[in-house]
Amino acid sequence: MQDQSATTDTRTVTVEVFADVICPWCYIGKRRLDMAFEARRDVRPSYVWRTFLLNPTMPSEGMERLAYLNAKFGNSAAAVYGRIAAAGLDSGIEFRFDAISRTPDSRPAHRMLIAAGPDSAELSEAIYRAYFTDGQDISDPAVLETIAAEFGRSDLIEAAADDAVARQLDTHLATGNRMRLDGVPFFIFGGKYAIAGAHLPEHLVPAIDAAAAI
DSSP states (O other), X not given: OOXXXXXXXXXXXEEEEEEOTTOHHHHHHHHHHHHHHHTOTTEEEEEEEEEXXXXXXXXXXXXXXXXXXXXXXXXXXXXXXXXXXXXXXXXXXXXXXXXXXXXXXXXXXXXHXXXXXXXXXXXXXXXXXXXXXXXXXXXXXXXXXXXXXHXXXXXXXXXXXXXXXXXXXXXXXXXXXXXXXXXXOEEEETTTEEEESOOOHHHHHHHXXXXXXX
């Protein structure tokens, strides 16, 4: 993570992050976004989490991992995830897809991220790591409780159960539908400049500069 301590001439750029915590490209995209801001030391990010669901019809109990992969990718799953693993290593992420036994419903994790407010970016790292590195079921209440406790925000469990958070999640999804988002990550810089996909850091820097100049 970059040092976000403010200086007298530091500018802040708000970045809306549409993502799903079970999306490996979203994890890579977030790391690359951090790296892009590290290249602009006079600009610091203010990340705002926006929920997107890769699998909006996923049952609450999730799905057995191999069945999910076969249904989504067929015989090409190994090749697809091989490319993702290679891209992850370049961004400092060691994916352990073999440790994942179930593809979960990500809604419970999203609710916790919404409840986290300005801490959502850092919390997303913990959730991504729990899923993609440790193979944990991030829809399991016990797993989320542990993540929240280790993050130092045990209050998030109760906060995430609030009806207002559920309404906010629905609003995020409705916004994505209005924008016709069909994939993530999707970043909006300064409410004006949008970039879709997990682009390399150097491709994100111009959007940071443009938003900082507003």
